[in-house]
Amino acid sequence: MDRYDEVLTKCRNYPKDMSLGIPGKPELFPVSPHEFRNLCEGIALTGCTVDAVHSLQTMTERYKHEYTLVLYGNTSEDLDTLFMKEYCLNPGRKGEANFSYQQLDQVKRTLRKRGGEVVYAHTHIACGTQYNCFSLNDLKYLIRRAYITNRDTYGLLITKDGFSPIKYSIQENEFFRIQILFA
Secondary structure, eight states: OOHHHHHHHHSTTSOSOOTTSOTTOGGGOEEOGGGSEEEEEEEEEOTHHHHHHHHHHHHHHHHTOOEEEEEEEEEETTTTEEEEEEEEEEEOBTTBOOOOHHHHHHHHHHHHSTTEEEEEEEEOOSOSSOTTSEEHHHHHHHHHHHHHHTSOEEEEEEETTEEEEEEEETTTTEEEEEEEEEO
16 A cells, blocks of 8 residues: 555545445445535636636547546636646557656646646546546545645546536545536
């Protein structure tokens, strides 16, 4: 068990009952974002990022591949909103999404800017009954990015049914649901 597994198991959102998961694959256990507490924060998609997110919904179902999308922008302290203006897309493989070196390099550059913020987005193919849920692996990735960057992280799950934006708070070791806005 690595350090991030340990943080995840101590997280308030860690499932109490793992009996409904895939035997031998606890990392794929589905966690519904609807179980997370709601925060009055949001992610505003602007310009080309709106088109990118909507295109990924279609592409994911058409090609049966998962994709990663990192959204880049700035935060607005007075509105508690992240304004995403740019993105970097990476096609995945069937049933797997990985963030590329190019995406993570842009993350470093964005976070160095004053007020710079990123959102780690990925898609799930509409398969089975739990595709609208984050996996424990998805949550662990956001925790890992939070500790690497030493700041709260934001995630976005994109499925054919819609979008699930979340925030991981290092201080509270908890995931929260947040809002998504299309500007």
